[in-house]
Amino acid sequence: MADIVVRAEEVIKEYRMGSNVVKALNGVNLEIVRGEYISLMGPSGSGKSTLFNMIGALDHPTGGSIYIDRQNMSQLSMSQIAWFRCHRVGYIFQNYNLLYVMTALENVTLPMIFAGLSVSERNDKGAELLKMVGLGDRTHHRPDELSGGQCQRVAIARALANDPTIILADEPTANLDMTTGREIINLIKELNVRQKVTVISATHDAKMLDVSDRVVNIRDGMIERIRNRDEIEIEIGKVGGH
Amino acid sequence: MVQHDQGQIEQQIELPFVESVRISFQSLMIRFWRSIITTAGITLGIAFLVSVWTNSEIGEAMKSSGRTDQIASFEDEESTGGISIKDRWLILMSLIVCVVGIANSMLMAVTERFREIGTMKCLGALDRFVVRLFLLESGFQGLAGAIVGALIGCIGSILLNLKDFGLDVFFYFPFFPAVGDDGAVRYGVLLIILGGCVLGMILAVIGAAFPAWRAAKLPPAEAMRTEV
Numbered sequence: 298m299a300d301i302v303v304r305a306e307e308v309i310k311e312y313r314m315g316s317n318v319v320k321a322l323n324g325v326n327l328e329i330v331r332g333e334y335i336s337l338m339g340p341s342g343s344g345k346s347t348l349f350n351m352i353g354a355l356d357h358p359t360g361g362s363i364y365i366d367r368q369n370m371s372q373l374s375m376s377q378i379a380w381f382r383c384h385r386v387g388y389i390f391q392n393y394n395l396l397y398v399m400t401a402l403e404n405v406t407l408p409m410i411f412a413g414l415s416v417s418e419r420n421d422k423g424a425e426l427l428k429m430v431g432l433g434d435r436t437h438h439r440p441d442e443l444s445g446g447q448c449q450r451v452a453i454a455r456a457l458a459n460d461p462t463i464i465l466a467d468e469p470t471a472n473l474d475m476t477t478g479r480e481i482i483n484l485i486k487e488l489n490v491r492q493k494v495t496v497i498s499a500t501h502d503a504k505m506l507d508v509s510d511r512v513v514n515i516r517d518g519m520i521e522r523i524r525n526r527d528e529i530e531i532e533i534g535k536v537g538g539h
Numbered sequence: 540m541v542q543h544d545q546g547q548i549e550q551q552i553e554l555p556f557v558e559s560v561r562i563s564f565q566s567l568m569i570r571f572w573r574s575i576i577t578t579a580g581i582t583l584g585i586a587f588l589v590s591v592w593t594n595s596e597i598g599e600a601m602k603s604s605g606r607t608d609q610i611a612s613f614e615d616e617e618s619t620g621g622i623s624i625k626d627r628w629l630i631l632m633s634l635i636v637c638v639v640g641i642a643n644s645m646l647m648a649v650t651e652r653f654r655e656i657g658t659m660k661c662l663g664a665l666d667r668f669v670v671r672l673f674l675l676e677s678g679f680q681g682l683a684g685a686i687v688g689a690l691i692g693c694i695g696s697i698l699l700n701l702k703d704f705g706l707d708v709f710f711y712f713p714f715f716p717a718v719g720d721d722g723a724v725r726y727g728v729l730l731i732i733l734g735g736c737v738l739g740m741i742l743a744v745i746g747a748a749f750p751a752w753r754a755a756k757l758p759p760a761e762a763m764r765t766e767v
């Protein structure tokens with residue numbers, strides 16, 4: 298039986314701007330299996346980031362429910378939500394969202410501070426994570442001394458700080474060039490395979506298709522279709538054949 | 540049908556106080572020049588208030604010592620005992636300038652860090668932690684800024700009065716609180732300096748706590764959207 302890690306049930310998100318109501322999500326139903334690499338694709342404004350925020354408990358849905366490990370997220374207290382963000386999810390953003398006053402190592406160890414690790418534990422683990430993403434020699438550099446690709450690697454190391462079960466990535470390659478973007482995708486895929494972490498990634502980037510187990514197409518706040526690995530391969534094959 | 544759960548969702552832990560102090564101090568030192576500018580806003584407000592008020596105290600002291608002869612401004616004022624109407628007005632205005640200046644300084648400093656607040660919440664920070672961080676930072680800044688401001692204001696005012704009254708300023712210097720011959724209460728420069736320090740710190744802390752609390756309560760997605 299499939300082990301469902303995230304379940305979205307009729308999720309609705311409305312943004313109110315004065316008398317206007319924007320329906321960013323309009324009844325999304327989705328089940329994500331533990332360990333899979335799933336890509337959310339869709340045109341700009343289709344609601345990818347909004348769904349990302351709902352799954353990661355970064356905002357509340359207007360209607361419907363999100364279940365993570367069968368726990369209804371709307372029933373958690375503020376303190377439990379903070380714990381959930383700290384221990385269960387690693388977030389990767391398009392614009393990295395690193396704290397620019399902190400070094401790479403300090404950025405990576407910040408979630409460990411919130412998790413209550415001791416100084417030596419977090420410094421060891423932080424250095425190890427930075428080495429894993431290929432920045433072993435950049436631990437004491439600040440984000441303004443790093444390239445975009447290096448910043449995104451720091452963000453990936455930070456996302457792994459407390460061994461999350463889910464990695465949420467919102468257009469992680471949008472600000473990077475072709476080659477760097479490819480490297481970042483490979484790195485995320487490697488974590489997905491090696492550490493069995495579930496990856497949910499919003500993207501415009503066709504390079505993501507190759508590594509995805511499933512691709513979810515979103516349009517106007519609704520799921521348009523979901524393709525599996527084999528269907529994607531056929532389509533990529535077709536594109537390649539032209 | 541066994542599905543393996545990853546365990547219960549727990550309560551997030553409170554960070555030890557020293558950890559908050561360390562992070563807030565580091566945060567101030569790394570943006571050193573930005574912190575200095577915010578602190579300078581506090582310094583200016585308090586310096587202005589303290590100098591106006593000290594000036595008034597010295598004026599009163601000189602008046603009761605009989606050294607009002609050179610000062611034209613005293614002539615047309617009927618003294619009702621204590622600080623003149625004009626001085627009260629000046630003090631009130633400088634107090635308002637001080638409050639608005641410090642509030643603005645702190646508001647700016649916190650607003651430009653909304654994204655940082657949202658990011659920290661993504662990583663597991665509790666709202667309380669974010670607010671405490673800003674309370675500590677603004678407390679440090681408020682205290683440092685206000686002490687410097689009170690001293691600058693006081694020294695500036697003494698120098699100005701030296702020009703008018705010469706060394707008599709020191710001879711009749713109204714340092715301690717006192718009750719004048721006319722029965723009016725004088726606060727004295729000592730109390731004004733201490734009051735300025737306390738006021739600067741309180742204003743800085745309130746000025747930072749309010750926007751920080753608002754930002755901490757926002758869902759992180761919204762806090763991170765905010766562009767300044």
Ligand SMILES: Nc1ncnc2c1ncn2[C@@H]1O[C@H](COP(=O)(O)OP(=O)(O)OP(=O)(O)O)[C@@H](O)[C@H]1O
Nearest residue numbers: 312314319320321340341342343344345346347348
């Ligand atoms: N905070 C907000 N306030 C008002 N409207 C919003 C807000 N956030 C998103 N929206 C609207 O919701 C819709 C979906 O936005 P969302 O950011 O999820 O799109 P997206 O698929 O991530 O697009 P992109 O590919 O450009 O990042 C858009 O119409 C957007 O204008």
Ligand SMILES: [Mg+2]
Nearest residue numbers: 345346347467
């Ligand atoms: Mg988006």
